[in-house]
Amino acid sequence: SQQGEEDPQALSIQEGENATMNCSYKTSINNLQWYRQNSGRGLVHLILIRSNEREKHSGRLRVTLDTSKKSSSLLITASRAADTASYFCATDAGGNEKLTFGTGTRLTIIP
Amino acid sequence: DAEITQSPRHKITETGRQVTLACHQTWNHNNMFWYRQDLGHGLRLIHYSYGVQDTNKGEVSDGYSVSRSNTEDLPLTLESAASSQTSVYFCASSVGSTGYTEAFFGQGTRLTVV
Numbered sequence: 001s002q003q004g005e006e007d008p009q010a011l012s013i014q015e016g017e018n019a020t021m022n023c024s025y026k027t028s029i030n031n032l033q034w035y036r037q038n039s040g041r042g043l044v045h046l047i048l049i050r051s052n053e054r055e056k057h058s059g060r061l062r063v064t065l066d067t068s069k070k071s072s073s074l075l076i077t078a079s080r081a082a083d084t085a086s087y088f089c090a091t092d093a094g095g096n097e098k099l100t101f102g103t104g105t106r107l108t109i110i111p
Numbered sequence: 112d113a114e115i116t117q118s119p120r121h122k123i124t125e126t127g128r129q130v131t132l133a134c135h136q137t138w139n140h141n142n143m144f145w146y147r148q149d150l151g152h153g154l155r156l157i158h159y160s161y162g163v164q165d166t167n168k169g170e171v172s173d174g175y176s177v178s179r180s181n182t183e184d185l186p187l188t189l190e191s192a193a194s195s196q197t198s199v200y201f202c203a204s205s206v207g208s209t210g211y212t213e214a215f216f217g218q219g220t221r222l223t224v225v
Contacts, residue, residue, distance in 0.1 A: 030210060041218060048211060088154070098156065099156075
C-alpha cells in the first residue's frame, strides 16, 4: 500500500508562477523526501526534511512538514519550463532509508 | 564520477521465461533497492539489501528474487515472467550510515512480458 498520496495529481501553471504540491502520509516517519522525475528518466532527490523540522529551503524549493496532520507541501517558486516533471514524496518510517513513495504530481509549466 | 547503472534499458520477454535485470553502483553504498513503477501506483518496493549477503522482501516481492554477493551489484530475477510484471523497474542505492541520506536512482529498465 502507498504511504503517501500527492495532491493534486496534475497541475499546469504559467512560467513564473509558484507551484504547490501536497503530500499526505499514514504512519509516523523519521524523515520525508521529495524527488523529481523527468519523463523517461530516473528519480532525482530534491530535499529531505526530518521529522523534527517544520520547514526547509533549497534554492527555489520550500518544503514544510506538519507531523500532527501527517502532511507535507513542496513549493516551487518562480517556475521555469525546466521544472516540468513528476514530483514524488517519499517517507522513511524507520530511519533505515527504506522509502515508501506516493503516487506523484505531474507538473506542467506553460511557457 | 560515481553512478548507478541499469541494464538492459529495454527488454521484451515471453511469459514463463526467467529474466534478470542488472544494477551496478560505484558509490560503495551499503543499501540497494529495487522498485517497480506502474501508472497510478507510483513506485513500489520489491526487494532491498543493507549489505553483502543481506536481502529483504518489500511490498511486492512475489515472483522476484535478488542476491547480493558484492557491494556493487544487486541483480533482480523474475523467476517465471508474467504479464503482470510488465513495468518499469528502478534500482536505487543509498549510503546507509545515518538514516538521513538520499537515494540515487538508475535510469530504469522498461520490461514488457508478452
